[in-house]
Amino acid sequence: MTKGIITSIVSNLITIKANGPISQNEICHVLRGQISLRAEVIRIKGSIAFAQVFEETRGIKIGDEVNFTGQMLEVELGPGILSKNYDGLQNDLDKMGGTFLRIGEITEPLDADVFYDFKPIATKGDRVSAGEWLGEVKENWMNHKIMVPFAMVETYEVLSVIKAGDYNKDTAIAVLQDEKGQKHEITMVQRWPVKRAISAYKMKNRPFEILQTGLRVIDTLNPITEGGTGYIPGPFGTGKTVLQQAIAKNGEADIVIIVACGERANEVVEIFTEFPELIDPRSGRKLQERTTIICNTSNMPVAAREASVYVGMTLAEYYRNMGLKVLLLADSTSRWAQALREMSNRLEELPGPDAFPVELSAIIANFYSRAGVVELNNSTTGSVTFIGTISPVGGNFKEPVTESTSKVARCFYALSQKRADAKRYPAIDALASYSKYLDYDEFVEFADQHIQEGWVNLVKKVKDIVQLGLEAKDQIDILGDDAVPPEYHVNFWKAELIDFGFIQQDSFDEVDMSTSIERQRAMLNRFYKISVMDFPFSDFQEIGSYFKKLINLFKQMNYVPLDSNEFRKFENDLDLMLQPYATPVATT
Amino acid sequence: MKKKAFQRIYTEISAITKATCDVRAEGIGYQELAWVNGRPAQVIRIVDDLVTLQVFPGTEGISTKTEIVFSGNPPQLNVSDLFCGRFLNAYGDPFDDGPPVEGEARPIGGQTVNPVRRIKPSHLLATGIAGIDLNNTLVTGQKIPFFADPDQPYNSVLAEVAMRAEADRIILGGMGLSYDDYIFFKEIFTNRGVLDRIVSFINTSEDPPLERLLIPDMTCTAAEYFANEKKEKVLVLLTDMTLYADALAIVSNKMDQIPSKDSMPGSLYSDLARIYEKAVQFAHGGSITIVAVTTLNEGDITHAIPDNTGYITEGQLFLKKDTYTGKVIVDPFRSLSRLKQNVIGKKTREDHPQVMNALIRLYADAMQARTKKENGFDLNDYDERCMKFALDYSNEILAVDINITIPEMLDRGWSLFERYFEKYEVGIKEMFIQKYWLGTADM
Ligand SMILES: Nc1ncnc2c1ncn2[C@@H]1O[C@H](COP(=O)(O)OP(=O)(O)OP(=O)(O)O)[C@@H](O)[C@H]1O
Numbered sequence A: 001m002t003k004g005i006i007t008s009i010v011s012n013l014i015t016i017k018a019n020g021p022i023s024q025n026e027i028c029h030v031l032r033g034q035i036s037l038r039a040e041v042i043r044i045k046g047s048i049a050f051a052q053v054f055e056e057t058r059g060i061k062i063g064d065e066v067n068f069t070g071q072m073l074e075v076e077l078g079p080g081i082l083s084k085n086y087d088g089l090q091n092d093l094d095k096m097g098g099t100f101l102r103i104g105e106i107t108e109p110l111d112a113d114v115f116y117d118f119k120p121i122a123t124k125g126d127r128v129s130a131g132e133w134l135g136e137v138k139e140n141w142m143n144h145k146i147m148v149p150f151a152m153v154e155t156y157e158v159l160s161v162i163k164a165g166d167y168n169k170d171t172a173i174a175v176l177q178d179e180k181g182q183k184h185e186i187t188m189v190q191r192w193p194v195k196r197a198i199s200a201y202k203m204k205n206r207p208f209e210i211l212q213t214g215l216r217v218i219d220t221l222n223p224i225t226e227g228g229t230g231y232i233p234g235p236f237g238t239g240k241t242v243l244q245q246a247i248a249k250n251g252e253a254d255i256v257i258i259v260a261c262g263e264r265a266n267e268v269v270e271i272f273t274e275f276p277e278l279i280d281p282r283s284g285r286k287l288q289e290r291t292t293i294i295c296n297t298s299n300m301p302v303a304a305r306e307a308s309v310y311v312g313m314t315l316a317e318y319y320r321n322m323g324l325k326v327l328l329l330a331d332s333t334s335r336w337a338q339a340l341r342e343m344s345n346r347l348e349e350l351p352g353p354d355a356f357p358v359e360l361s362a363i364i365a366n367f368y369s370r371a372g373v374v375e376l377n378n379s380t381t382g383s384v385t386f387i388g389t390i391s392p393v394g395g396n397f398k399e400p401v402t403e404s405t406s407k408v409a410r411c412f413y414a415l416s417q418k419r420a421d422a423k424r425y426p427a428i429d430a431l432a433s434y435s436k437y438l439d440y441d442e443f444v445e446f447a448d449q450h451i452q453e454g455w456v457n458l459v460k461k462v463k464d465i466v467q468l469g470l471e472a473k474d475q476i477d478i479l480g481d482d483a484v485p486p487e488y489h490v491n492f493w494k495a496e497l498i499d500f501g502f503i504q505q506d507s508f509d510e511v512d513m514s515t516s517i518e519r520q521r522a523m524l525n526r527f528y529k530i531s532v533m534d535f536p537f538s539d540f541q542e543i544g545s546y547f548k549k550l551i552n553l554f555k556q557m558n559y560v561p562l563d564s565n566e567f568r569k570f571e572n573d574l575d576l577m578l579q580p581y582a583t584p585v586a587t588t
Numbered sequence B: 001m002k003k004k005a006f007q008r009i010y011t012e013i014s015a016i017t018k019a020t021c022d023v024r025a026e027g028i029g030y031q032e033l034a035w036v037n038g039r040p041a042q043v044i045r046i047v048d049d050l051v052t053l054q055v056f057p058g059t060e061g062i063s064t065k066t067e068i069v070f071s072g073n074p075p076q077l078n079v080s081d082l083f084c085g086r087f088l089n090a091y092g093d094p095f096d097d098g099p100p101v102e103g104e105a106r107p108i109g110g111q112t113v114n115p116v117r118r119i120k121p122s123h124l125l126a127t128g129i130a131g132i133d134l135n136n137t138l139v140t141g142q143k144i145p146f147f148a149d150p151d152q153p154y155n156s157v158l159a160e161v162a163m164r165a166e167a168d169r170i171i172l173g174g175m176g177l178s179y180d181d182y183i184f185f186k187e188i189f190t191n192r193g194v195l196d197r198i199v200s201f202i203n204t205s206e207d208p209p210l211e212r213l214l215i216p217d218m219t220c221t222a223a224e225y226f227a228n229e230k231k232e233k234v235l236v237l238l239t240d241m242t243l244y245a246d247a248l249a250i251v252s253n254k255m256d257q258i259p260s261k262d263s264m265p266g267s268l269y270s271d272l273a274r275i276y277e278k279a280v281q282f283a284h285g286g287s288i289t290i291v292a293v294t295t296l297n298e299g300d301i302t303h304a305i306p307d308n309t310g311y312i313t314e315g316q317l318f319l320k321k322d323t324y325t326g327k328v329i330v331d332p333f334r335s336l337s338r339l340k341q342n343v344i345g346k347k348t349r350e351d352h353p354q355v356m357n358a359l360i361r362l363y364a365d366a367m368q369a370r371t372k373k374e375n376g377f378d379l380n381d382y383d384e385r386c387m388k389f390a391l392d393y394s395n396e397i398l399a400v401d402i403n404i405t406i407p408e409m410l411d412r413g414w415s416l417f418e419r420y421f422e423k424y425e426v427g428i429k430e431m432f433i434q435k436y437w438l439g440t441a442d443m
């Protein structure tokens, strides 16, 4: 292997004079006494390698030795990933001793001492290729497929598969033979370089099936699909993290991977504390069992920020290949972009907008396009749905990270400072936000069949009502309460009703935090019905107090289960209130 | 930070800027501490044998023929119980007249706490100030800044918070502190008889700006000693972080780095996060809570310094002078403690969240009424009552010079409700009205 010595150090960028071949993105180890620090080659000039060190560089000296590994940054894939808390380089944080992280400490991502209940899937004589299933083990309660490693690019004949039983991850569970007659022992573990997409499937499809998050403003008004992409930009404190954590809790996925990228340690601790306690209503199992956390908090090494999002994506792709629905969440992708910027500046590259590297757009596009719903070789489907948050500088969406992301992500959830200040949570601006899936014919058809005939149309009509209300509000503000016709007030209040009763949702309330699509459907129809009713009030104060009472009833209803007596009582009250206006008054 | 005998010495400087100098030297570690003609300096770049040193006191008068001594270590702080009551400078040397502090030398800016070893912060940190305890409750292990205008009395409020907070230890990091404010802190610590609970690291506005870069790390290293080794509840005060960030900008500028927004270095977020993330709740009960001050430029919170700070800290506090009562209060509208939901109504009395929200809502109604009045509109009875309520709310509860417990704040809240409003106007859950609205329970 190639060796080298350090020739310069500026912050976490080092240059290394190498004595042999080196390759771009190769991992090398800087030896500092007993400690070895991982670094990644990011530029090569002659025999000089520029590398970003994934650890603090304090104390490194000129002339310190470096060993090159010949490999890119890789993750270990196998059973045991679920429920783990990893750092940005897939070190298992729970295996680290001591209160403080020690520089250069490396821990095993998987557990050698755990025995998994293995069942064969492939049989002797089968012809298999990368990503195809040889067997499965139980990981928590999920069927974890043991696949032909993605790096094995030929077609192989299965010579043998071990019989059902308990084995650990390093047991050879199958022997394959390639076309040249060479034999390969397959264990439950394989490695894969994180910056390369796993593409061991038949094809990628257009997403069309809704991925329920339990949030009404998303599922109904701006739905995300299985295999879809979305982004959540917002000024600080507007609710990005609360929103993502709500999606992580209630999202209808088999597997949830959370990348805490350059954000607060206390927020990760909250997940550590809550997820082992909370129950996933769909499986009845602990949320923690379907969740993996990758955390590179803001006080952990900056260079590992970039690695952390790629590690998350690679783990997600791995589970997708088992035919599972994976939801990947990253908070915040801006921190990753900032890490790229720091490095680019140190390399003295010519900067793009706001000093970000010029290829920022391409990097982001490339990353988002790794999400998607795929058809595997055995015709089952799996998906990776990706939602990233963005922390725009000064809260202004006209900045490179938000703009680059807007070009690739299909759903846009704009958090508004104004709504957050007014405590209208979730502070998503329902009109500024969009889901391009609402325009997909495949989605429209899916919704017709699985939600309600004409669903997407209904959604658009309700959005129009909210829009109309906003316009009415503008007029009222300009002309004054008395100077506008009462219809303006009615329109304004119809929009307020939809805002308070439907868009706003209490993420901290047991019931309200998650609404099934069936319940959302019933609600939306009810709101629509009200919004086409005539309310022939003449006095704007009368209108206001009538609608405030309606709003109160809807809020109370949202706090109680659908089939409860309380619900029926509120529903009854509501009907009574609406009764006088039930038949639209003919207006000529 | 004392010199030792065996260190390597060089005498040829090849380049000098206002903040840095270059010297050819070998075997030097990155971030090593050195002395340039006796001035403390730190290695910030090494290219082959060319070492760039950031000279903390500045390079004024440094000649190309100057003695440079390398220490072989990163900057360190001697930690021990001996530094209680002491005022130290940015290097951990005496700022007061006392002797040098003896103790175990620790590198400053040490390692990160493993996130899985942290505990969710959920111990109340009471200050007796209702604008904090009632409306923006703090917990130990939290980090929160005051976003203050330069003319606001932020340092006296900060001192008041420190004096009343139930903390075992207070570590003050003063950056660019006016000499008057230094004296003020010193006197208040002495007069209240709490000096032995306090360690201060002081850089005044008369001291070199680059020395400010060391203050937060010194402060947090001392805090970690007490919080982790001694398992104490430590409160760290950092004032003014804007001046710290300004010093970062100077260095990055001298290093020819491309500035990002507002001339700040592109790494500002990470630089600030590294400090604020020292706030922690340990499982053994020790904790570090950071209350900082970030002064604003004409109230602009989109400026890079407050903007990045807001993305890091767990809320922010704004001071405000209530024009009607003349009292300084913690602004109930713009301030936010993000960790308050970990304690309110759980560790504090059950009616806390509801009373807090109702008081703020009525105060907001009062503000609207005031605007109405200022614009020459007639006020209705509700408006009038709200305005009277606002005066009392500000005078009897919010003013920072009032020092009461949370149950007292809640009781005063209830008495204000009763004084000015009907039950249905306060919008509080029926079960709490039954229990706390005087006379209701008997009826
Ligand atoms: N859905 C919600 N319901 C109730 N409160 C909320 C909601 N969303 C946000 N909040 C309030 O806003 C605070 C900030 O939310 P959050 O931490 O999600 O903001 P953020 O956008 O992630 O900010 P940052 O960019 O600084 O990380 C929360 O602590 C909570 O008090």
Ligand SMILES: [Mg+2]
Pocket: A240, A241, A242, A263, A331
């Ligand atoms: Mg957040």
